[in-house]
Amino acid sequence: MKLEWLQTFATAAAHESFRQAAEILFISQPAVTIHIKNLEKQLGFNLFTTQGRRVLLSEEGRRFLPHAQAVLKSYHSGLKDMEQWRQGKTRTLTIVISPLLAASVLPRIIRIFTKAHPHIDVVIDVQESVFIERRLHDGSADIGLSLLPASGSNIHQKLLHQEPVLLVAPHDGGDAETMPPLDATTVLTENVVFTYNHPGYWDSLLQMLHTRFPRLQTMTVSQSHVTKRFIEEGLGVSFLPRSAVRRELMEGRVLHVNVPEFDLPQASTYLLYKYTSEEVFQFLSYV
Secondary structure, eight states: OOHHHHHHHHHHHHHTOHHHHHHHHTSOHHHHHHHHHHHHHHHTSOSEEEETTEEEEOHHHHHHHHHHHHHHHHHHHHHHHHHHHHTTOOEEEEEEEOHHHHHHTHHHHHHHHHHHOTTEEEEEEEOOHHHHHHHHHTTSOSEEEESSOOOSTTSEEEEEEEEEEEEEEEOOSOOTTTSOOOOHHHHHHHSOEEEOSSTTTHHHHHHHHHHHOTTOOEEEOOOHHHHHHHHHTTSOEEEEEGGGSHHHHHTTSEEEEOOTTSOOOEEEEEEEESSOOHHHHHHHHHO
16 A cells, blocks of 8 residues: 555545545556556555546445554655654754744744754744634644733743833824824724734723723724734724834834823733753743
8 A cells, every 4th residue: 555545635635636636646647547546456445436527435444544644744744754754853942832922933933943953943833812822732832922920829930021012103204203193092093903913911901991981982903913004004992011013113004102191011922832852941940
């Protein structure tokens, strides 16, 4: 039994099309048919049935598919392991991280850490902060970089960083040196406020805002990068961590509005882990 037959079968099964399988695998459609027929001959049963111009998995094909996929997964996993070994990578560290941190602080962390530890193969899993602890519990990640603290007692945590939250508004086209600063009350009463783009501070912040501005207009936008784009387009304003808008502020795409009326919250970053391994210890020491 050849691996290429299994790959052809798995691809054809996924798309229920010999034509699409041929396009994906860069082989001819007759070659796909030959691979399937050879595999069926060796197995002793048909893998597909036809329905008009479509091909569908037979009952035997549905039962055999997970076994074929397992063989292919094991083969590719072995190739990856040997390639990592050839490159000198003998350890793996899986980091699960929130999208906001992945887009702001992660590149610098990874660049320095991988340079200092070339033998460690770093795998990045981007997840919303509410799902990070689950990844650590089920063992699919070693380290979590989250915007939320741990809720379980068996998860270790370290508060890595706190930074100010800024009120960010669209650029008004004026000259920063000659135009008067934007008034926070005017900005908040005349614009929609995009909320819940960060999981750590919006409940308390909204309570404070509604007390001061009872008619505050809000819109939930769950992703920070979408929030920033909306602000740049002049659709509204929001409160975001300084690191999330550092580049946009430097490039003049958005404006920071001072809010002297009340104290804004801090945005926190937490490092979470469940088990201590050599790779986890090295990452903790680095951070």
